[in-house]
Amino acid sequence: MNINIKRGGDDYFFNRLFSYLSSELEVEIKEMTQLRGNVYLVETVKTRFILKGYSDLRKLKIQQAFTSSLRKSGFDHSYRFYNQNKDPLQFHGSYYGLIEYIDHHEKRFDYGVHSDREKGVELLNGFHDHTSVLVPSYAGMLPKTDLPRKWTHRKNEFAKNLPRINYYVNKAITEELLEWADFSLANFVKLKGELENNAPTILHGDVAHHNFLRSKEGKLYLIDFDLISSGSPAFDMLQYANRILPFLDWQFESLKKINHLNKWLDSDAFLAGLLYPADILREWNRLLRNRTQTHPYSLAPIIEMTVGQFQQRKQFQEEVKSRLDY
Template sequence: MKMKAMSMTFNQKGDDDYFIRLLSYLRSQFRETIVEMVPYRKSVILIRTEKGSYMLKGFHTNKRLRLQEAFTSTLRKEGFLKTYLFVHPEIKEPLFFEGTYFGCMEYITPNKIPFSFQSQKNRQEGLELLEQFHQVTSSFESRYRTLIPKGAIIEKWRDRGKTFTSNISTLKYFISDKILEEMIGWAKWSLSGMDNNRSLYLNEPFCILHGDVAHHNFLRDANGVLNLIDFDLISIGPACLDYLQYANRILPSLDWSFERLARYSQYEELLKKKAFVYALAYPADIFREWNRLIREGSYRDHQKYKQIMELTIGQFYSRKKFIEGLKVITN
């Protein structure tokens, strides 16, 4: 069994034991002979057999697995081809191992050059792919309204801010009082403006939102085609919610420039709407990462700590200048 380096979130010895047991189980279920197993995470595993390659993905419930199978199938039928399908190789029974249901997906061979938001070409292509995704899902979102949640960004961010504030005594060990006060002030100003202009989030046409437009969910294949993957966080709502998250992801690569963001056609109209401009000020990424770090207690992970401090302190003054510009625009 070929093992890749696993995330430090897990106990290494325990992981080895788990994957040895899992491999034994999979060999008993697959009619095809397994020749290689490469774990990426505990619930994402590459399986190579004599006949082909598959990605196994784990789900806590069979219901969630079936929803993902149905959604990706609908995407493909409605014309969105740049993603994976769930497949059904010859196995003896549905895959269920130690409390996890495993779905089997097509393996997309990745390009030698990984997708990154640091590239202008990638940022533009990612936006265009996301736009295609929204166009296709807007045609069938009504079928999924009873199956997936509605995107409620104001409520979600208000809860995230409350958790961040409740962690203030721990945060003070890492971040100065002045910077903490400033960031909490950004959040309050942003939410207040979003609340007062919430019609954008209620009256815009709905589609199915991806919900996690991080760089690792854009996968360029070996032929250079860009794919959108991982639909675990799909919800119903206006496309602007995905564009908002995408903006938050690419702004560091744009040196926190409103002008550079406005050059993308997908943002041309959105940046004229106050609700969207107010939302750009919310430090959703900072709050999310600190809340996770404290919840998991992973302060001693040097790599994680370095990344979160760069996000919080390294970009602080660029972000502050950007938000001051947003305040001028909304006045």
């Protein structure tokens, strides 16, 4: 058999993984390509599928069960796991699932496109509608969303990174970013109960643009449920708003025009959450964690996000604070 592997790692590991799959699956594998980490695109003589590894069997089983429940609930805008009807694939300490491959459209989903922003939030809202009925079934399996804990950890990591960040960004800017984070956290913690009074749903937890996939036929899919949790749908919507605001030039009025998001803008808790500079803190922490901060290609986008957009973000902060009703 000719092994055709496209990857960016250890040849020995990939060759052994290829051989293991060939012995376990009842199809002939033609090609295997590493997409990222422990995720591979596998092409057989008949079809393609995604092979994804999980660190423990419980995580794989939850993903398999959730995507099946999601489909049974009537939400057909995501992938399914293939049922192997045998023991799970286990190789080098990871458990592997076989996921339906969705051939993507040449026009990728883009938060910079108005219609995509509208379709994305519409899909996310539909996802919440369907997963709200699944909450009782997954009560013992999924964690409850704890945004204050997550944001506090992110802020503390950013604060520890300040000596390196201030090599590239004026100290006055980073000090103000931390002030925004502190103000947002303090008020969000105080007010979040008003959001938690909403009926809980299962949250996606990572509404980055790459988790919205447009199929070759033009249908929009929501993918990658590794970070699912339970909580108010407002928490996913907060993250969605933070993702799209740079493309709205940080204009609050533009946010008010977006269906499914605008209904949350009367909530002081939601407004307080909007003030948290989640994207800047996340990207600096990720950059420094990966030790790539000196590479100009990696630095340029985060410096633009931090410095280039600073005045727009500051005006947004002032606009939102003026709307807080307390």
